[in-house]
Amino acid sequence: MLTAMLGAVSQGILWGIMVLGVFITYKLLDIPDLTVDGSFATGGAVCAVLVVAGVNPALAIVAAMAAGAVAGAVTGFLTTVFEIPAILSGILTQISLWSINLRIMGKSNTPLLTSDTVFSQLGNATGLTSNVCAIIVGLIVAVVIVAGLYWFFGTEIGSVLRATGNNEAMIRALGVNTNRTKMLALILSNALVGLSGGLICEQQKYADIGMGTGAIVIGLAAIVIGEVLGRLLPGGLSKFGARLVSAVAGSVVYFLIRAIVLQMGMDANDMKLLSAIIVALALCVPVVWERIQRRRSYSKGGEQ
Template identity: 85%
Template sequence: MATAMLGAVSQGILWGIMVLGVFITFKLLDIPDLTVDGSFATGGAVAAVLVVAGVDPAVAILAATVAGGVCGAVTGFLTTIFEIPAILAGILTQISLWSINLRIMGKSNTPLLTSDTVFSRLGDMTGLPNNTVAIIVGLIVAVVVIALLYWFFGTEIGSALRATGDNEDMIRALGVNTNTTKMIALTLSNALVGLSGGLICEQQKYADINMGTGAIVIGLAAIVIGEVLGRLTPGKLTSFSSRLISAVVGSIVYFLIRAIVLQMGMDANDMKLLSAIIVALALCVPVVWERVQRRRSYSKGGEQ
Protein backbone atom coordinates (compact mmCIF):
# COMPACT_ATOMS: atom_id res chain seq x y z
CA MET A 1 0.00 0.00 0.00
CA ALA A 2 2.78 2.41 0.94
CA THR A 3 4.63 1.65 -2.30
CA ALA A 4 1.47 2.26 -4.32
CA MET A 5 0.90 5.61 -2.59
CA LEU A 6 4.52 6.62 -3.17
CA GLY A 7 4.15 5.70 -6.83
CA ALA A 8 0.96 7.75 -7.05
CA VAL A 9 2.71 10.80 -5.59
CA SER A 10 5.61 10.49 -8.05
CA GLN A 11 3.19 10.14 -10.97
CA GLY A 12 1.13 13.05 -9.69
CA ILE A 13 4.13 15.38 -9.58
CA LEU A 14 5.40 14.43 -13.05
CA TRP A 15 1.91 14.70 -14.55
CA GLY A 16 1.51 17.95 -12.59
CA ILE A 17 3.89 19.63 -15.04
CA MET A 18 1.43 18.70 -17.80
CA VAL A 19 -1.36 20.12 -15.64
CA LEU A 20 0.48 23.45 -15.49
CA GLY A 21 0.38 23.48 -19.29
CA VAL A 22 -3.36 22.80 -19.31
CA PHE A 23 -3.77 25.52 -16.67
CA ILE A 24 -2.37 28.13 -19.06
CA THR A 25 -4.90 27.44 -21.82
CA PHE A 26 -7.91 26.39 -19.75
CA LYS A 27 -7.80 28.88 -16.88
CA LEU A 28 -6.01 31.84 -18.46
CA LEU A 29 -7.41 31.71 -22.01
CA ASP A 30 -10.56 29.66 -21.31
CA ILE A 31 -9.61 27.22 -24.09
CA PRO A 32 -9.90 23.45 -23.51
CA ASP A 33 -6.93 22.65 -25.76
CA LEU A 34 -7.29 19.05 -26.99
CA THR A 35 -3.82 19.17 -28.54
CA VAL A 36 -2.63 17.97 -25.15
CA ASP A 37 -3.53 14.32 -25.76
CA GLY A 38 -1.29 14.30 -28.83
CA SER A 39 1.57 16.56 -27.69
CA PHE A 40 2.03 14.55 -24.48
CA ALA A 41 2.65 11.40 -26.54
CA THR A 42 4.87 13.39 -28.92
CA GLY A 43 7.07 14.44 -26.02
CA GLY A 44 7.34 10.82 -24.89
CA ALA A 45 8.02 9.55 -28.41
CA VAL A 46 10.77 12.09 -29.09
CA ALA A 47 12.44 11.42 -25.74
CA ALA A 48 12.28 7.65 -26.24
CA VAL A 49 13.73 7.68 -29.76
CA LEU A 50 16.60 9.99 -28.78
CA VAL A 51 17.46 8.02 -25.63
CA VAL A 52 17.51 4.74 -27.59
CA ALA A 53 19.75 6.44 -30.17
CA GLY A 54 22.25 7.24 -27.42
CA VAL A 55 21.49 10.93 -26.93
CA ASP A 56 21.95 12.26 -23.39
CA PRO A 57 18.61 11.75 -21.55
CA ALA A 58 18.56 15.36 -20.30
CA VAL A 59 18.95 16.60 -23.89
CA ALA A 60 16.18 14.18 -24.92
CA ILE A 61 13.84 15.80 -22.40
CA LEU A 62 14.69 19.26 -23.73
CA ALA A 63 13.94 18.01 -27.25
CA ALA A 64 10.61 16.63 -26.01
CA THR A 65 9.80 20.09 -24.62
CA VAL A 66 10.57 21.73 -27.97
CA ALA A 67 8.52 19.10 -29.83
CA GLY A 68 5.54 19.78 -27.58
CA GLY A 69 5.91 23.51 -28.19
CA VAL A 70 5.87 22.94 -31.97
CA CYS A 71 2.60 20.98 -31.61
CA GLY A 72 1.06 23.88 -29.72
CA ALA A 73 2.33 26.33 -32.33
CA VAL A 74 0.53 24.35 -35.05
CA THR A 75 -2.74 24.63 -33.13
CA GLY A 76 -2.05 28.33 -32.58
CA PHE A 77 -1.36 28.80 -36.28
CA LEU A 78 -4.67 27.16 -37.24
CA THR A 79 -6.53 29.24 -34.66
CA THR A 80 -5.01 32.65 -35.25
CA ILE A 81 -4.18 32.66 -38.97
CA PHE A 82 -7.08 30.62 -40.36
CA GLU A 83 -9.53 31.48 -37.56
CA ILE A 84 -10.45 27.85 -36.91
CA PRO A 85 -12.15 27.57 -33.49
CA ALA A 86 -9.55 26.67 -30.88
CA ILE A 87 -11.24 23.45 -29.77
CA LEU A 88 -11.52 22.23 -33.39
CA ALA A 89 -7.93 23.25 -34.16
CA GLY A 90 -6.81 21.22 -31.13
CA ILE A 91 -8.75 18.18 -32.33
CA LEU A 92 -7.21 18.45 -35.82
CA THR A 93 -3.68 18.67 -34.40
CA GLN A 94 -4.33 15.83 -31.97
CA ILE A 95 -5.58 13.52 -34.72
CA SER A 96 -2.62 14.29 -36.97
CA LEU A 97 -0.16 13.74 -34.11
CA TRP A 98 -1.25 10.12 -33.75
CA SER A 99 0.19 9.36 -37.19
CA ILE A 100 3.19 11.63 -36.63
CA ASN A 101 4.03 9.89 -33.36
CA LEU A 102 3.92 6.54 -35.15
CA ARG A 103 6.33 7.95 -37.73
CA ILE A 104 8.66 9.21 -34.99
CA MET A 105 8.86 5.85 -33.20
CA GLY A 106 8.34 3.63 -36.23
CA LYS A 107 6.11 1.39 -34.12
CA SER A 108 3.38 1.65 -31.50
CA ASN A 109 5.76 1.62 -28.52
CA THR A 110 9.46 2.03 -27.74
CA PRO A 111 10.97 0.37 -24.63
CA LEU A 112 13.94 1.92 -22.78
CA LEU A 113 14.72 -1.04 -20.54
CA THR A 114 18.43 -1.13 -21.42
CA SER A 115 18.92 2.62 -21.83
CA ASP A 116 20.07 5.19 -19.29
CA THR A 117 17.57 7.84 -18.25
CA VAL A 118 17.70 10.86 -15.95
CA PHE A 119 16.00 8.76 -13.28
CA SER A 120 18.21 5.67 -13.60
CA ARG A 121 21.35 7.83 -13.46
CA LEU A 122 20.22 9.59 -10.30
CA GLY A 123 19.13 6.27 -8.83
CA ASP A 124 22.57 4.75 -9.51
CA MET A 125 24.26 7.78 -7.92
CA THR A 126 22.12 7.85 -4.77
CA GLY A 127 20.94 4.25 -4.41
CA LEU A 128 17.37 5.51 -3.89
CA PRO A 129 14.36 3.57 -5.23
CA ASN A 130 12.75 4.65 -8.51
CA ASN A 131 9.67 6.26 -6.95
CA THR A 132 11.77 8.37 -4.58
CA VAL A 133 14.02 9.48 -7.43
CA ALA A 134 10.95 10.36 -9.50
CA ILE A 135 9.59 12.50 -6.65
CA ILE A 136 12.92 14.34 -6.27
CA VAL A 137 13.30 15.01 -10.00
CA GLY A 138 9.62 15.93 -10.32
CA LEU A 139 9.77 18.39 -7.42
CA ILE A 140 12.90 20.07 -8.79
CA VAL A 141 11.40 20.47 -12.27
CA ALA A 142 8.00 21.55 -10.90
CA VAL A 143 9.55 24.21 -8.64
CA VAL A 144 11.66 25.58 -11.51
CA VAL A 145 8.68 25.62 -13.90
CA ILE A 146 6.38 27.32 -11.36
CA ALA A 147 9.05 29.94 -10.60
CA LEU A 148 9.58 30.64 -14.32
CA LEU A 149 5.84 30.84 -14.99
CA TYR A 150 5.35 33.19 -12.04
CA TRP A 151 8.11 35.42 -13.40
CA PHE A 152 6.88 35.26 -17.00
CA PHE A 153 3.26 36.12 -16.20
CA GLY A 154 4.48 39.13 -14.25
CA THR A 155 6.16 40.56 -17.35
CA GLU A 156 4.42 42.86 -19.81
CA ILE A 157 3.74 40.12 -22.38
CA GLY A 158 2.70 37.69 -19.64
CA SER A 159 0.26 40.20 -18.21
CA ALA A 160 -1.12 40.82 -21.71
CA LEU A 161 -1.59 37.08 -22.11
CA ARG A 162 -3.58 36.87 -18.87
CA ALA A 163 -5.61 39.91 -19.88
CA THR A 164 -6.43 38.25 -23.21
CA GLY A 165 -8.29 35.53 -21.37
CA ASP A 166 -10.03 37.99 -19.04
CA ASN A 167 -11.24 40.44 -21.69
CA GLU A 168 -9.97 39.97 -25.23
CA ASP A 169 -11.80 43.00 -26.65
CA MET A 170 -10.39 45.33 -24.00
CA ILE A 171 -6.78 44.20 -24.39
CA ARG A 172 -7.10 44.43 -28.19
CA ALA A 173 -8.38 48.00 -27.81
CA LEU A 174 -5.18 48.77 -25.85
CA GLY A 175 -3.13 47.82 -28.89
CA VAL A 176 -2.14 44.27 -27.97
CA ASN A 177 -2.12 41.69 -30.76
CA THR A 178 -4.23 38.93 -29.22
CA ASN A 179 -3.21 36.49 -31.96
CA THR A 180 0.35 36.75 -30.70
CA THR A 181 -0.63 36.18 -27.08
CA LYS A 182 -2.73 33.15 -28.05
CA MET A 183 0.13 31.71 -30.06
CA ILE A 184 2.53 32.18 -27.15
CA ALA A 185 0.08 30.62 -24.70
CA LEU A 186 -0.59 27.54 -26.84
CA THR A 187 3.11 27.05 -27.58
CA LEU A 188 4.15 27.46 -23.94
CA SER A 189 1.32 25.23 -22.73
CA ASN A 190 2.18 22.34 -25.03
CA ALA A 191 5.90 22.76 -24.39
CA LEU A 192 5.17 21.96 -20.73
CA VAL A 193 2.99 19.06 -21.83
CA GLY A 194 5.84 17.72 -23.99
CA LEU A 195 8.24 18.15 -21.06
CA SER A 196 5.92 16.10 -18.85
CA GLY A 197 5.58 13.45 -21.57
CA GLY A 198 9.36 13.15 -21.84
CA LEU A 199 9.76 12.82 -18.07
CA ILE A 200 7.00 10.21 -17.80
CA CYS A 201 8.54 8.26 -20.68
CA GLU A 202 11.97 8.14 -19.03
CA GLN A 203 10.50 7.36 -15.62
CA GLN A 204 8.37 4.44 -16.77
CA LYS A 205 11.05 3.26 -19.25
CA TYR A 206 8.86 3.18 -22.37
CA ALA A 207 6.86 5.35 -24.73
CA ASP A 208 3.53 4.31 -26.18
CA ILE A 209 1.40 5.77 -28.96
CA ASN A 210 -1.58 5.94 -26.58
CA MET A 211 0.24 7.32 -23.53
CA GLY A 212 -1.43 10.73 -23.92
CA THR A 213 -5.00 9.41 -24.19
CA GLY A 214 -7.16 11.18 -21.61
CA ALA A 215 -4.41 13.65 -20.64
CA ILE A 216 -6.77 16.62 -21.01
CA VAL A 217 -9.26 14.95 -18.65
CA ILE A 218 -6.54 14.38 -16.06
CA GLY A 219 -5.42 17.98 -16.47
CA LEU A 220 -8.90 19.43 -16.02
CA ALA A 221 -9.60 17.17 -13.04
CA ALA A 222 -6.36 18.14 -11.34
CA ILE A 223 -6.96 21.87 -11.90
CA VAL A 224 -10.47 21.76 -10.49
CA ILE A 225 -9.44 19.57 -7.54
CA GLY A 226 -6.63 22.00 -6.78
CA GLU A 227 -9.02 24.95 -6.92
CA VAL A 228 -11.51 23.21 -4.63
CA LEU A 229 -8.75 22.51 -2.11
CA GLY A 230 -7.63 26.13 -2.40
CA ARG A 231 -11.14 27.39 -1.67
CA LEU A 232 -11.54 25.07 1.31
CA THR A 233 -8.20 26.20 2.75
CA PRO A 234 -8.52 28.87 5.48
CA GLY A 235 -7.76 32.25 3.95
CA LYS A 236 -8.50 30.96 0.41
CA LEU A 237 -5.38 30.63 -1.71
CA THR A 238 -6.17 32.96 -4.59
CA SER A 239 -2.78 34.47 -5.54
CA PHE A 240 -1.39 33.47 -8.91
CA SER A 241 1.53 31.54 -7.39
CA SER A 242 -0.91 29.66 -5.15
CA ARG A 243 -3.04 28.73 -8.16
CA LEU A 244 0.01 27.31 -9.92
CA ILE A 245 0.98 25.27 -6.87
CA SER A 246 -2.64 24.13 -6.43
CA ALA A 247 -2.61 22.71 -9.97
CA VAL A 248 0.29 20.40 -9.10
CA VAL A 249 -1.23 19.51 -5.72
CA GLY A 250 -4.50 18.70 -7.51
CA SER A 251 -2.60 16.33 -9.80
CA ILE A 252 -1.08 14.52 -6.81
CA VAL A 253 -4.50 14.22 -5.14
CA TYR A 254 -6.02 12.90 -8.37
CA PHE A 255 -3.43 10.12 -8.66
CA LEU A 256 -3.75 9.31 -4.97
CA ILE A 257 -7.52 8.87 -5.44
CA ARG A 258 -6.87 6.57 -8.38
CA ALA A 259 -4.34 4.53 -6.43
CA ILE A 260 -6.64 4.17 -3.42
CA VAL A 261 -9.55 3.03 -5.58
CA LEU A 262 -7.34 0.48 -7.38
CA GLN A 263 -6.07 -0.81 -4.03
CA MET A 264 -9.69 -1.28 -2.98
CA GLY A 265 -10.11 -3.73 -5.86
CA MET A 266 -11.59 -1.66 -8.66
CA ASP A 267 -11.12 -3.09 -12.16
CA ALA A 268 -8.39 -1.17 -14.04
CA ASN A 269 -10.67 -1.18 -17.10
CA ASP A 270 -13.04 1.14 -15.21
CA MET A 271 -10.41 3.83 -14.69
CA LYS A 272 -11.71 6.02 -17.51
CA LEU A 273 -15.17 5.92 -15.96
CA LEU A 274 -13.64 6.85 -12.61
CA SER A 275 -11.72 9.71 -14.24
CA ALA A 276 -14.94 11.06 -15.78
CA ILE A 277 -16.73 10.82 -12.42
CA ILE A 278 -13.86 12.60 -10.64
CA VAL A 279 -13.94 15.43 -13.20
CA ALA A 280 -17.74 15.72 -12.95
CA LEU A 281 -17.63 15.81 -9.14
CA ALA A 282 -14.72 18.27 -9.14
CA LEU A 283 -16.68 20.58 -11.47
CA CYS A 284 -19.88 20.24 -9.45
CA VAL A 285 -18.36 20.83 -6.00
CA PRO A 286 -17.40 24.50 -6.57
CA VAL A 287 -20.89 25.28 -7.90
CA VAL A 288 -22.61 23.58 -4.94
CA TRP A 289 -20.20 25.20 -2.50
CA GLU A 290 -20.88 28.66 -3.97
CA ARG A 291 -24.64 28.12 -3.70
CA VAL A 292 -24.29 27.03 -0.07
CA GLN A 293 -22.22 30.11 0.73
CA ARG A 294 -24.74 32.36 -1.05
CA ARG A 295 -27.64 30.89 0.93
CA ARG A 296 -25.72 31.34 4.17
CA SER A 297 -25.06 34.98 3.33
CA TYR A 298 -28.78 35.49 2.55
CA SER A 299 -29.73 33.84 5.84
CA LYS A 300 -27.35 36.04 7.82
CA GLY A 301 -28.71 39.10 6.05
CA GLY A 302 -32.25 38.10 6.97
CA GLU A 303 -31.32 37.62 10.62
CA GLN A 304 -29.87 41.07 10.79
Protein backbone atom coordinates in the same frame (compact mmCIF):
# COMPACT_ATOMS: atom_id res chain seq x y z
CA MET B 1 0.42 0.08 0.04
CA LEU B 2 3.27 2.52 0.76
CA THR B 3 4.92 1.70 -2.56
CA ALA B 4 1.64 2.33 -4.37
CA MET B 5 1.21 5.69 -2.63
CA LEU B 6 4.79 6.74 -3.44
CA GLY B 7 4.20 5.73 -7.05
CA ALA B 8 1.01 7.81 -7.12
CA VAL B 9 2.80 10.85 -5.70
CA SER B 10 5.62 10.55 -8.24
CA GLN B 11 3.14 10.18 -11.10
CA GLY B 12 1.10 13.09 -9.77
CA ILE B 13 4.10 15.43 -9.69
CA LEU B 14 5.32 14.47 -13.17
CA TRP B 15 1.82 14.75 -14.63
CA GLY B 16 1.45 18.01 -12.68
CA ILE B 17 3.85 19.63 -15.15
CA MET B 18 1.37 18.74 -17.89
CA VAL B 19 -1.41 20.19 -15.72
CA LEU B 20 0.46 23.51 -15.60
CA GLY B 21 0.37 23.53 -19.40
CA VAL B 22 -3.38 22.88 -19.42
CA PHE B 23 -3.77 25.60 -16.77
CA ILE B 24 -2.29 28.20 -19.13
CA THR B 25 -4.77 27.57 -21.94
CA TYR B 26 -7.84 26.53 -19.95
CA LYS B 27 -7.76 28.93 -17.00
CA LEU B 28 -5.89 31.92 -18.43
CA LEU B 29 -7.17 31.96 -22.02
CA ASP B 30 -10.35 29.92 -21.56
CA ILE B 31 -9.32 27.63 -24.42
CA PRO B 32 -9.92 23.87 -24.01
CA ASP B 33 -6.84 22.88 -26.03
CA LEU B 34 -7.25 19.28 -27.16
CA THR B 35 -3.77 19.27 -28.67
CA VAL B 36 -2.64 18.05 -25.24
CA ASP B 37 -3.52 14.41 -25.87
CA GLY B 38 -1.29 14.38 -28.94
CA SER B 39 1.59 16.62 -27.80
CA PHE B 40 2.00 14.59 -24.60
CA ALA B 41 2.56 11.44 -26.65
CA THR B 42 4.81 13.38 -29.04
CA GLY B 43 7.04 14.40 -26.13
CA GLY B 44 7.24 10.79 -25.00
CA ALA B 45 7.92 9.47 -28.52
CA VAL B 46 10.71 11.98 -29.23
CA CYS B 47 12.30 11.33 -25.84
CA ALA B 48 12.17 7.55 -26.25
CA VAL B 49 13.69 7.54 -29.73
CA LEU B 50 16.55 9.82 -28.66
CA VAL B 51 17.31 7.87 -25.48
CA VAL B 52 17.40 4.58 -27.41
CA ALA B 53 19.75 6.26 -29.91
CA GLY B 54 22.15 7.04 -27.07
CA VAL B 55 21.40 10.74 -26.59
CA ASN B 56 21.82 12.12 -23.06
CA PRO B 57 18.49 11.56 -21.22
CA ALA B 58 18.35 15.19 -20.04
CA LEU B 59 18.82 16.47 -23.60
CA ALA B 60 16.13 14.05 -24.77
CA ILE B 61 13.70 15.64 -22.32
CA VAL B 62 14.59 19.10 -23.64
CA ALA B 63 13.92 17.82 -27.18
CA ALA B 64 10.55 16.48 -25.98
CA MET B 65 9.74 19.94 -24.69
CA ALA B 66 10.67 21.47 -28.05
CA ALA B 67 8.52 18.93 -29.90
CA GLY B 68 5.54 19.85 -27.73
CA ALA B 69 6.15 23.52 -28.47
CA VAL B 70 6.07 22.81 -32.22
CA ALA B 71 2.74 20.98 -31.82
CA GLY B 72 1.35 23.98 -29.94
CA ALA B 73 2.61 26.31 -32.68
CA VAL B 74 0.68 24.31 -35.28
CA THR B 75 -2.54 24.66 -33.29
CA GLY B 76 -1.82 28.34 -32.78
CA PHE B 77 -1.18 28.82 -36.50
CA LEU B 78 -4.51 27.21 -37.42
CA THR B 79 -6.31 29.28 -34.80
CA THR B 80 -4.79 32.68 -35.41
CA VAL B 81 -3.94 32.71 -39.13
CA PHE B 82 -6.85 30.71 -40.56
CA GLU B 83 -9.27 31.61 -37.74
CA ILE B 84 -10.28 28.00 -37.15
CA PRO B 85 -11.97 27.68 -33.72
CA ALA B 86 -9.39 26.76 -31.08
CA ILE B 87 -11.13 23.55 -30.03
CA LEU B 88 -11.30 22.34 -33.67
CA SER B 89 -7.68 23.34 -34.30
CA GLY B 90 -6.65 21.26 -31.30
CA ILE B 91 -8.58 18.27 -32.58
CA LEU B 92 -6.99 18.55 -36.03
CA THR B 93 -3.49 18.75 -34.57
CA GLN B 94 -4.18 15.90 -32.16
CA ILE B 95 -5.39 13.61 -34.95
CA SER B 96 -2.37 14.49 -37.09
CA LEU B 97 0.02 13.81 -34.22
CA TRP B 98 -1.20 10.22 -33.97
CA SER B 99 0.31 9.44 -37.38
CA ILE B 100 3.35 11.64 -36.73
CA ASN B 101 4.09 9.86 -33.46
CA LEU B 102 3.94 6.51 -35.25
CA ARG B 103 6.39 7.87 -37.80
CA ILE B 104 8.72 9.10 -35.06
CA MET B 105 8.85 5.76 -33.24
CA GLY B 106 8.35 3.54 -36.29
CA LYS B 107 6.03 1.35 -34.21
CA SER B 108 3.31 1.66 -31.60
CA ASN B 109 5.66 1.59 -28.60
CA THR B 110 9.34 2.00 -27.80
CA PRO B 111 10.79 0.34 -24.64
CA LEU B 112 13.71 1.84 -22.70
CA LEU B 113 14.39 -1.17 -20.48
CA THR B 114 18.12 -1.28 -21.25
CA SER B 115 18.67 2.47 -21.60
CA ASP B 116 19.73 4.99 -18.99
CA THR B 117 17.27 7.68 -17.90
CA VAL B 118 17.59 10.68 -15.58
CA PHE B 119 15.83 8.61 -12.94
CA SER B 120 18.06 5.54 -13.25
CA GLN B 121 21.15 7.76 -13.23
CA LEU B 122 20.00 9.41 -10.00
CA GLY B 123 19.15 6.02 -8.54
CA ASN B 124 22.57 4.59 -9.40
CA ALA B 125 24.28 7.61 -7.86
CA THR B 126 22.26 7.70 -4.63
CA GLY B 127 20.90 4.18 -4.17
CA LEU B 128 17.35 5.53 -3.83
CA THR B 129 14.30 3.67 -5.15
CA SER B 130 12.81 4.58 -8.52
CA ASN B 131 9.73 6.18 -6.96
CA VAL B 132 11.79 8.38 -4.65
CA CYS B 133 14.03 9.41 -7.55
CA ALA B 134 10.95 10.31 -9.60
CA ILE B 135 9.60 12.41 -6.72
CA ILE B 136 12.92 14.26 -6.32
CA VAL B 137 13.33 14.96 -10.04
CA GLY B 138 9.66 15.87 -10.38
CA LEU B 139 9.78 18.30 -7.46
CA ILE B 140 12.91 20.01 -8.78
CA VAL B 141 11.43 20.44 -12.26
CA ALA B 142 8.02 21.48 -10.91
CA VAL B 143 9.50 24.09 -8.56
CA VAL B 144 11.63 25.56 -11.36
CA ILE B 145 8.66 25.72 -13.74
CA VAL B 146 6.27 27.22 -11.16
CA ALA B 147 8.88 29.85 -10.26
CA GLY B 148 9.51 30.54 -13.96
CA LEU B 149 5.80 30.87 -14.76
CA TYR B 150 5.25 33.11 -11.75
CA TRP B 151 8.02 35.40 -12.97
CA PHE B 152 6.91 35.29 -16.61
CA PHE B 153 3.28 36.15 -15.91
CA GLY B 154 4.45 39.09 -13.84
CA THR B 155 6.24 40.61 -16.84
CA GLU B 156 4.57 42.92 -19.33
CA ILE B 157 4.02 40.25 -21.98
CA GLY B 158 2.82 37.77 -19.36
CA SER B 159 0.35 40.30 -17.99
CA VAL B 160 -0.91 40.95 -21.51
CA LEU B 161 -1.40 37.22 -21.99
CA ARG B 162 -3.47 36.98 -18.81
CA ALA B 163 -5.46 40.06 -19.76
CA THR B 164 -6.23 38.53 -23.16
CA GLY B 165 -8.08 35.73 -21.43
CA ASN B 166 -9.94 38.12 -19.14
CA ASN B 167 -11.08 40.63 -21.77
CA GLU B 168 -9.82 40.12 -25.30
CA ALA B 169 -11.84 43.02 -26.74
CA MET B 170 -10.35 45.50 -24.29
CA ILE B 171 -6.79 44.32 -24.99
CA ARG B 172 -7.38 44.68 -28.73
CA ALA B 173 -8.69 48.21 -28.14
CA LEU B 174 -5.38 49.00 -26.47
CA GLY B 175 -3.54 48.02 -29.65
CA VAL B 176 -2.31 44.58 -28.59
CA ASN B 177 -2.12 41.81 -31.19
CA THR B 178 -4.06 39.08 -29.35
CA ASN B 179 -3.19 36.52 -32.02
CA ARG B 180 0.43 36.70 -30.89
CA THR B 181 -0.50 36.22 -27.25
CA LYS B 182 -2.67 33.21 -28.13
CA MET B 183 0.15 31.72 -30.19
CA LEU B 184 2.59 32.26 -27.34
CA ALA B 185 0.22 30.68 -24.82
CA LEU B 186 -0.36 27.59 -26.97
CA ILE B 187 3.38 27.15 -27.59
CA LEU B 188 4.23 27.54 -23.90
CA SER B 189 1.40 25.27 -22.81
CA ASN B 190 2.27 22.41 -25.14
CA ALA B 191 5.98 22.79 -24.42
CA LEU B 192 5.19 21.95 -20.79
CA VAL B 193 2.95 19.09 -21.93
CA GLY B 194 5.76 17.68 -24.10
CA LEU B 195 8.20 18.06 -21.20
CA SER B 196 5.84 16.08 -18.97
CA GLY B 197 5.48 13.42 -21.67
CA GLY B 198 9.26 13.04 -21.85
CA LEU B 199 9.57 12.73 -18.07
CA ILE B 200 6.77 10.16 -17.88
CA CYS B 201 8.36 8.22 -20.73
CA GLU B 202 11.69 7.95 -18.90
CA GLN B 203 10.00 7.24 -15.57
CA GLN B 204 7.89 4.35 -16.88
CA LYS B 205 10.67 3.15 -19.21
CA TYR B 206 8.65 3.16 -22.43
CA ALA B 207 6.74 5.39 -24.83
CA ASP B 208 3.41 4.31 -26.26
CA ILE B 209 1.27 5.75 -29.04
CA GLY B 210 -1.69 5.95 -26.67
CA MET B 211 0.10 7.35 -23.63
CA GLY B 212 -1.52 10.77 -24.07
CA THR B 213 -5.09 9.49 -24.34
CA GLY B 214 -7.21 11.25 -21.74
CA ALA B 215 -4.46 13.68 -20.75
CA ILE B 216 -6.79 16.67 -21.12
CA VAL B 217 -9.29 15.02 -18.76
CA ILE B 218 -6.58 14.42 -16.17
CA GLY B 219 -5.44 18.02 -16.56
CA LEU B 220 -8.92 19.46 -16.09
CA ALA B 221 -9.60 17.17 -13.12
CA ALA B 222 -6.36 18.16 -11.43
CA ILE B 223 -7.03 21.88 -11.95
CA VAL B 224 -10.52 21.69 -10.52
CA ILE B 225 -9.43 19.52 -7.58
CA GLY B 226 -6.61 21.96 -6.86
CA GLU B 227 -9.04 24.88 -6.90
CA VAL B 228 -11.42 23.09 -4.55
CA LEU B 229 -8.56 22.38 -2.13
CA GLY B 230 -7.30 25.94 -2.48
CA ARG B 231 -10.65 27.39 -1.46
CA LEU B 232 -10.47 25.47 1.79
CA LEU B 233 -7.21 27.20 2.71
CA PRO B 234 -7.10 30.54 4.56
CA GLY B 235 -7.20 33.29 1.94
CA GLY B 236 -8.14 30.82 -0.82
CA LEU B 237 -6.47 31.20 -4.20
CA SER B 238 -6.20 34.97 -4.25
CA LYS B 239 -2.56 34.90 -5.38
CA PHE B 240 -1.41 33.68 -8.79
CA GLY B 241 1.46 31.66 -7.33
CA ALA B 242 -1.00 29.75 -5.14
CA ARG B 243 -3.05 28.87 -8.22
CA LEU B 244 0.02 27.41 -9.93
CA VAL B 245 0.96 25.34 -6.87
CA SER B 246 -2.64 24.16 -6.46
CA ALA B 247 -2.62 22.81 -10.04
CA VAL B 248 0.31 20.52 -9.24
CA ALA B 249 -1.18 19.61 -5.85
CA GLY B 250 -4.47 18.74 -7.57
CA SER B 251 -2.60 16.36 -9.86
CA VAL B 252 -1.01 14.59 -6.89
CA VAL B 253 -4.40 14.27 -5.15
CA TYR B 254 -5.97 12.94 -8.35
CA PHE B 255 -3.38 10.15 -8.67
CA LEU B 256 -3.61 9.37 -4.96
CA ILE B 257 -7.37 8.91 -5.34
CA ARG B 258 -6.79 6.60 -8.30
CA ALA B 259 -4.19 4.58 -6.37
CA ILE B 260 -6.44 4.22 -3.33
CA VAL B 261 -9.39 3.07 -5.44
CA LEU B 262 -7.20 0.52 -7.26
CA GLN B 263 -5.89 -0.76 -3.93
CA MET B 264 -9.50 -1.25 -2.86
CA GLY B 265 -9.95 -3.69 -5.74
CA MET B 266 -11.41 -1.60 -8.55
CA ASP B 267 -10.97 -3.01 -12.05
CA ALA B 268 -8.28 -1.08 -13.94
CA ASN B 269 -10.57 -1.12 -17.00
CA ASP B 270 -12.93 1.21 -15.12
CA MET B 271 -10.32 3.95 -14.65
CA LYS B 272 -11.76 6.09 -17.46
CA LEU B 273 -15.14 5.99 -15.75
CA LEU B 274 -13.50 6.92 -12.45
CA SER B 275 -11.71 9.83 -14.10
CA ALA B 276 -14.99 11.15 -15.51
CA ILE B 277 -16.66 10.82 -12.09
CA ILE B 278 -13.80 12.65 -10.37
CA VAL B 279 -14.02 15.51 -12.88
CA ALA B 280 -17.81 15.71 -12.51
CA LEU B 281 -17.60 15.76 -8.71
CA ALA B 282 -14.79 18.31 -8.73
CA LEU B 283 -16.91 20.56 -10.96
CA CYS B 284 -20.07 20.07 -8.90
CA VAL B 285 -18.57 20.63 -5.44
CA PRO B 286 -17.71 24.34 -5.93
CA VAL B 287 -21.21 25.04 -7.28
CA VAL B 288 -22.91 23.26 -4.37
CA TRP B 289 -20.59 24.93 -1.86
CA GLU B 290 -21.33 28.37 -3.29
CA ARG B 291 -25.08 27.74 -3.07
CA ILE B 292 -24.75 26.66 0.55
CA GLN B 293 -22.75 29.77 1.38
CA ARG B 294 -25.29 31.97 -0.38
CA ARG B 295 -28.19 30.42 1.53
CA ARG B 296 -26.34 30.90 4.80
CA SER B 297 -25.73 34.57 4.02
CA TYR B 298 -29.42 35.02 3.16
CA SER B 299 -30.54 33.34 6.40
CA LYS B 300 -28.18 35.48 8.46
CA GLY B 301 -29.48 38.60 6.74
CA GLY B 302 -33.05 37.60 7.58
CA GLU B 303 -32.19 37.10 11.24
CA GLN B 304 -30.71 40.57 11.44
